[in-house]
Structures are given as C-alpha cells and as structure tokens.
Amino acid sequence: MSPVGSIRYPARDKALLLIMFRHGLRASEAGGMRWDAVMLNERRLVIHRLKGSESGQHPLQLDEVEALKDLREAHPGSQYLFINERGQYLSRAAIAKIVRRCGEAAELPLPVP
Numbered sequence: 001m002s003p004v005g006s007i008r009y010p011a012r013d014k015a016l017l018l019i020m021f022r023h024g025l026r027a028s029e030a031g032g033m034r035w036d037a038v039m040l041n042e043r044r045l046v047i048h049r050l051k052g053s054e055s056g057q058h059p060l061q062l063d064e065v066e067a068l069k070d071l072r073e074a075h076p077g078s079q080y081l082f083i084n085e086r087g088q089y090l091s092r093a094a095i096a097k098i099v100r101r102c103g104e105a106a107e108l109p110l111p112v113p
Contacts, residue, residue: 007105011074013098015067016082016090023047023058027095033081035072040065 007013020030029050037046043060060068071081080089090098103112 007102009074011067011070012082013102015064015071016095016098017102018064018067019045019081020095022061022064026050027092027099031080031082031090031092031095034079035081036079038068038081040068 016030019025019033020027023045025047029048032048037048039045040060043062043065045058045060045064047055047058049055068081075083075087078087082090082095084090084094100112
C-alpha cells in the first residue's frame with residue numbers, strides 16, 4: 001500500500017499539517033479552530049493563541065485556501081475545521097497521532113513525537 005493510501009482522511013490531514021506548519025499552531029490551537037475564523041474570500045484566518053501568545057489575523061496562501069476549500073467540501077456543515085469520525089473537534093492526542101502517522105508515511109528520517 002502506498003503511503004498516501006494509508007491515510008484515512010487525506011483532505012483533513014493535509015489541511016491540518018499545512019495550517020499548523022505555516023502558522024506555528026499548537027495542536028490544541030489547531031484542534032479548536034472553527035469555520036467562523038476562516039475568511040476564504042479575503043484569504044485570512046483568525047488565530048486564537050493559547051498560553052499567553054498574541055492572537056490575530058494571518059494571511060492565507062493560495063494552497064492553504066485550496067486545502068481549506070477541499071476540507072469544507074469533505075465535511076459540510078461542521079462547526080470545526082478539523083474533526084474526527086463523530087464530528088467532534090480533534091483532541092491534542094488525535095493530532096499527535098495524525099502527525100506521527102503522516103511522518104511515518106512520508107518516511108521521514110527522524111522520529112515524530
């Protein structure tokens with residue numbers, strides 16, 4: 001089986017990893033993101049930081065906008081961006097598992113915690 005074939009929710013996982021990396025999000029910040037913080041037409045994203053960091057709006061690049069559009073099509077009506085099979089937001093542990101699984105699928109030469 002190819003690495004891509006082993007990923008159960010590719011649209012969600014791609015968008016999750018891209019948004020977390022580009023915007024420096026903690027797992028708990030990404031997991032709680034809601035669609036009302038996304039402005040696709042304006043290519044902006046409202047980030048609510050935790051642990052005393054500064055919240056604010058971030059610009060979205062075109063590949064992020066496309067990934068988010070794909071994600072929205074995959075889960076219409078969801079209040080949260082990144083959801084599990086039950087439609088609930090992803091926990092930190094679930095996000096850690098996704099990151100680890102994607103790192104293994106990509107055959108990264110270092111362990112992903």
